[in-house]
Amino acid sequence: VQLQACGGGLVQAGGCLRLSCTASERALATNDMGWFRQIPGKEREFVAGIRRGGGYPYYADSVKGRFAISRDISKNTVYLQMNSLKPEDTASYYCAARSSSNRIISSAVGQPSVYDVWGQGTLVTVFS
Secondary structure, three states: OOEEEEOOEEEEOOOOEEEEEEEOOHHHHHOOEEEEEEOOOOOOEEEEEEOOOOOOOEEOOOOOOOEEEEEEHHHOEEEEEEOOOOHHHOEEEEEEEOOOOOOOOHHHOOOHHHOOEEOOOEEEEEEO
């Protein structure tokens, strides 16, 4: 059971990138999933989340209106569309999923501890 993230790169401020996270199993791809980011020396930070069964996605205040999370079950993939990128968005981005099909409460979506399957990081660098 694993997640494979890709799509990071070097982009100028104001540009866009789309990250992809593909799950090795369909069941995993339908569960609660999230995107987090981290820079060296700092804690992992919640970016966006989507719960099993759909509903409204969740975003950190710092990315609302600029980032969008979506899911394509047919491809076992969750995406993070990042628009209007800023230098402060520079980080390694990680996708995460829950192996349990139990839906977490909304207040827990942003907590790294509720996710037990993590992809490798993909680096996003935004230059001004």
